[in-house]
Amino acid sequence: MAVNGAQIVIDRLSHMYRPPHGKPVLAVDDVSLAVGEREFLALLGPSGCGKSTLLYLLGGFLPTETGSITVDGKPITGPGPDRGIVFQHFALFPWKTVRANVMYGLKRAGLPRDEQEKRAQAFIDLVGLHGFEESYPSQLSGGMKQRTAIARTLAIDPEILLMDEPFGALDAQTRSLMQTELLSIWERSPKTVIFVTHDVQEAVYLARRIAVMSARPGRIKAIIETNFDRRDPHLFKSKPFVDKVDEIWDLVRAEAIKAQGTRST
Amino acid sequence: MTAALSGVAFRYLPIVILAVLWQMASEFGWVSTAVLPPLSSVFEAGWGLITSDDFWVNAGASLYRGGVGLLLAIVIGAALGIGMAWWRPVRALLSPIVEIFYPLPKSALIPVTALWLGFGDASKILLIFLGCMLPVTIGAFNGARGSERTLVWSARSLGAGRLRTLWDVVVPSAMPELLNGVRTALALSWVLLVASELIVARAGLGYLIGFMGDGGNYDGMFAVVLFVALLGFIADRLYQMAMQRALRWRE
């Protein structure tokens, strides 16, 4: 599958998950997908459908065994600062302050100290955490933790942003604020974003293209384009938006029911 | 201020009551002073001791042995534990050996180390090193194994190499359990030190306790025992304070 102009090309990718005890599970099954530069793509599916596994393969955290993933034509061999990641449970270094967390990637990049501090401060300000630089993650609310994690990842200026249900652990209000904020950050400095979620409305609101995944083993069931004016305050109540959510929800519902049935616990 | 002070006084009042009972017991002849010397004469003997060079020579010997042995145990024990968590071959090789030796009652090592290295400093250092290493190893291992994979992944995707990640993520993640293991090792080191000095030694605080007891100097013996108890208590409190400081990021 050769796609001209695509930045990320996933070709016939499968992944087997082998738990230490028990049978191997096919988590990702024959997925092919191309993502263009500066595209905002959502991976949508029921929990346990392998969408996070797909993201971890993109991140290079899990080894690619069957099929291939290339970024700018080069196969992925491991994690790297060209692909920043934001996890659902923040994954902040709990022993580092907000400032030290945001500075970490800059330090690894070998920036001079004063440069690190300046850049870290800029991103802390960007996500609205001015005044909390010296706080430890344990002293922050969930939303603040996720802002820190986003600042930490944006600070190293990755070309690709991988987000693994980043707002899934937040309460409803914080979540909707963070969604708007993410969009405004993305509009200011567009990056390729791959956004994993199981929330249909979130996917429709944020992404320009939505890849709907089936229940395990995870396959791409449909790819749906969306285009809404996201600055419209009444967007969530508008007919086209609601229709789109309904359309996709119908696709996901069947898979969610299937996923419930196969859940082992 | 005064409220806080009286709170502390009320809290430690039982200790004062025990001390007063002790003094009264020998004062009023409830028990023979040969069996329980009055607290006041124990304090007198203690003052005599801490103004003598002899005492500090013995205390120095004990602290040197305990310090070196414990330091070796912490450094090597932590390295082994983290190595076991990070490299599978190291784990496969060492975990059965650790599992066999961990439940070994450490005091059984006293005659062995005496057999190998005699009755001096070297045998005590080896004893404390061998006896205290495994609690540190186990703490470090459990802590390092428990480090979250998303933290490791975050460091890797922020540009850290494998060794860098080991140092920046796995070691700090292991710290809470590692430091708990060290606390166990600290307590164990006192037991092994004092006991081995009581059993086979020519210097040290444990030796001094036995020496005074054999010589019938019970005032002095009680004083050294209380001194050792106090040292152990202070060492633990200082360690706890240092540990809390080192782990202040956990709320």
Next chain:
Amino acid sequence: MARIDDTLAPTGAWLQGPRFASVLRACGRQLIAWSPVIVLLIAWEAVARSGLVTPFMLPTFTGVLERIATDTASGDLPVALGMTMWRALAGFFISAVAGIALGVAMARSRAFNWFFDPIISIGFPVPKIAFLPIIVLWLGFFDLSKITIIVFNSIFPVVTATVVGVRGVEKELIWSARNFGTSERALTWDVLLPAALPQIFTGLQVTLPIALIVGILTEMAMGGYGIGASMQTASRFADSLGVFAGIVEIAVVGYVLVKLMSLLRARLLVWHPEALEPTTA
């Protein structure tokens, strides 16, 4: 259907069945997992035979096994082992019973807590083994003083674990028990102790090795019969076979006791979520 066939199969038939293969596989896995220990023992034997070290520093493993066999046949080892175990276990059980009782009392009564809390919190980190000569002075050289020292050393972890465990019992659990009309006395037995059992058992698991360590120490310092005492005598007479035989014996005892405790824990705490977790040991 297959299961019924299995149970009805005549004894011996399992030798051919898939079960035999799986038993064999399990044995093989165990053997591989423990191979480092076997390698260690072979290395011991090889080094001792190579002449790199004198037999005094390291006797051969087979020589040590022979010594253990002779001591067993002569009755020395069973007596020594029995004496060591009797004192260590007596000390352990007294610490367990008294420690749990004191812990419950401290958790339930303010007065008890006021009096004992500073004593326990100061006494816990103190190297209590230093008090050994004082106990000898008071109680003499025999079992009574040895067991007293063991209890003195090993009661503290039980008390603190019990206090933490009982205080940690959820209020709702106590309230609902009261609601059913549970008396204060029954509350302790039926609610507090079972609910605090995980912590209490952890305290006991910490304490058992302490009892063994201190028991051996008292024998080394004070003599009498026991494995520690015979190791000490062997060491004094430069009888290194005796010392190493003692180490092997005591290592086996320690290992068996620790394993028994974790088996017991798994049995007693089947209801606890921890029973579902994979064991780390």
